[in-house]
Amino acid sequence: MTPDKRIIAAVYHLSKDLGKHFKLQDINLQIANGEFVFLVGPSGAGKSTLLRMMYMDDYPASGQVVVGKFVSTRMRRKTIPNLRRKIGIIFQDFRLLEDRTVFENIALAMKVTGTGMGEIKRQMTEILTRVGLYHKRYDYPPALSGGEQQRVAIARAIANRPAVLLADEPTGNLDPAATKNILELLFKINAGGTAVLMATHDIDLVKSFGQRIIYLEEGRIVRDKEMIYVGDIRDRIDQSKVSRRAEMLSDHEITDGGKE
Amino acid sequence: MKFNQFRYIIDESVGMLRRRMAANLIAVVIMGLSLLILAAFLLVTLNISGVIEKTSKETRVFIYLEDGTGEEVSREIYSRGMGIEEVEEVVFISRDEALANFRQALGEESDLLDALEGNPLPDAYRLKLKPGYIRSKVMERIAAQAAEWPGVEEVRYGRKWFERGEKLVRGFYIVDLALGLIVFLSVIFVISNTVRLTILNRRRAIDIMKLVGATNAYIQVPFIIEGALQGMVSSLLAGVLLFTLFQVAGRYIPGLVFIRTDAVSGFVVFCAALGALGSFSAMRRHLKL
Known part of the structure; x- marks a missing residue:
């Protein structure tokens, strides 16, 4: 099986009431291995809730979520840690342990899987270099800038080489320079083969990148826009489709998103 | 893998105690003082009932x-x-x-x-x-x-005196038992609340650990160890304080007896178990672990 064709994460007919004015309704989406997808919508649209269901911190009332081999309807509480080790998650507020160094924060993700200390140290050099924080490995998060803290969070998220990275407004607390930096880092990680699903309210920020964008409004997917451009190495669609879709600028309801 | 996990859990426990020294000390002092009240109450009861028993034996x-x-x-x-x-x-x-x-x-x-x-x-x-x-x-x-x-x-046989004494003793035991129950419940409340607050304070950290895929054991064991140690140290603190008070009181009141050593060790073990159980159930209830 070529990894490009595999669906790494999918949501089928997901619905859930979340209070009076807030519900997710019949959400369907599929993310292929190595794909980069933006999930865009105003705050309150249900982006965070949808992501939470993908790392199974919450469950749909109906429908199901599939991430790798984990299926929400068959999920047992005990196996949740196994799922979390296979995916990376980052947030607007970084969620770092402030009383531990950068190194310890990142190492935690590997320690919980039982990775030996020697192995952790060996991989750490590479990970820290990738996020550009090798020189700050013994600093504590409060001493770092927002952008740096988010890079620590990203390093922790990718420490176990996840197949998919979920990012919930990762640039929400950052200035434009740091935002650009974080986005570049996410693209770099994606280029390494990790699928990325990034939720943001900022359409302007992401529309220029030419990645697939899923629009979520009031708990519904209103558009799943797939912009295909020449040279996309992870283009899963044959060239005839590409040109046809490029012509239409392919705004379409999600029916075949992520499928061959 | 298993061995590493085990080692990391121990590391986590030690690290947590080291990092949270100040918070732990405060908790230990609060719990120690409430346990002191309970222990002092038990000691007073013990001595009074000792006197009662001795007196009635001489009848x-x-x-x-x-x-x-x-x-x-x-x-x-x-x-x-x-x-x-x-x-x-x-x-x-x-x-x-x-x-x-x-x-x-x-x-x-x-x-x-x-x-x-x-x-x-x-x-x-x-x-x-x-x-x-x-x-x-x-x-x-x-x-x-x-x-x-x-x-x-x-x-x-000193009938009047004896009957009055008997009533007094019965009254004393009823009041003592009621007071003891109140003191005991308050102490349990103070301790469980202290433990609960400790855990809620660490909610963020616990959520982060869950996020990166830590198992329940990985998250819970350090807290359970911490709870047990808090219980143990605070009961020892209560014991030391009570013994000091006992020594001072002994100068003024002759014939006082201290709580038996095996009862003291039992008390320490009980408090350690209470601390561990408190941590465990607080995590169960408040963090849905």
Whole structure:
């Protein structure tokens, strides 16, 4: 099986009431291995809730979520840690342990899987270099800038080489320079083969990148826009489709998103 | 893999204790002081009930013989006395002995007795009851029984005093038990609340650990160890403080006894278990682990 064709994460007919004015309704989406997808919508649209269901911190009332081999309807509480080790998650507020160094924060993700200390140290050099924080490995998060803290969070998220990275407004607390930096880092990680699903309210920020964008409004997917451009190495669609879709600028309801 | 996990859990526990030294100390002091109240209460109860027991053990029933009772009748009274089930010991006190005792009891005033013509005191038997039978009902029955025997002039056991004392003791135990229950519940409340706050303070950290895929054991064990240590250290603190208080009080009140060593160790173990259980259930309830 070529990894490009595999669906790494999918949501089928997901619905859930979340209070009076807030519900997710019949959400369907599929993310292929190595794909980069933006999930865009105003705050309150249900982006965070949808992501939470993908790392199974919450469950749909109906429908199901599939991430790798984990299926929400068959999920047992005990196996949740196994799922979390296979995916990376980052947030607007970084969620770092402030009383531990950068190194310890990142190492935690590997320690919980039982990775030996020697192995952790060996991989750490590479990970820290990738996020550009090798020189700050013994600093504590409060001493770092927002952008740096988010890079620590990203390093922790990718420490176990996840197949998919979920990012919930990762640039929400950052200035434009740091935002650009974080986005570049996410693209770099994606280029390494990790699928990325990034939720943001900022359409302007992401529309220029030419990645697939899923629009979520009031708990519904209103558009799943797939912009295909020449040279996309992870283009899963044959060239005839590409040109046809490029012509239409392919705004379409999600029916075949992520499928061959 | 297993070994690494185990090692990291121990690392986590040690790291957590080191990092949270200040918070732990505060918790230990709060818990230690509330345990001190409970332990002090137990110590006071222990000493008062000790005095009560000792006093009631010294209670005797006295059978006074008629003047000029012959040896045969007297011996008969002795064997009847010994025949009573609740009686442990029967001792004969001759009138001369009684007078000597009286003289001794009067001390410096004993020359008052010189004014007496002869010895006005009768011969007597002193009945000691078996422990557990020292109750006014039993003594009343024995007294009524013995009063009927030939050669017996009077039976006395300090009835009024004893009945009043008995009521007082019963009242004391009821109040003591009620107070003890309140103190105990308050201490449990203080401790469980302290533990709960400790855990809620760490909610963010726990959520982060869950996020990166830490198992429940990985998250919980350090907290359970911390809870057990808090319980242990705070009960030891309470013990040391109480012992200090005990030493000071001992200078003013003679005959005080301290809680037995095995009870103290039991208390420490109990508090450690309480701390561990508190951590565990707080995580269960508040963090849905």
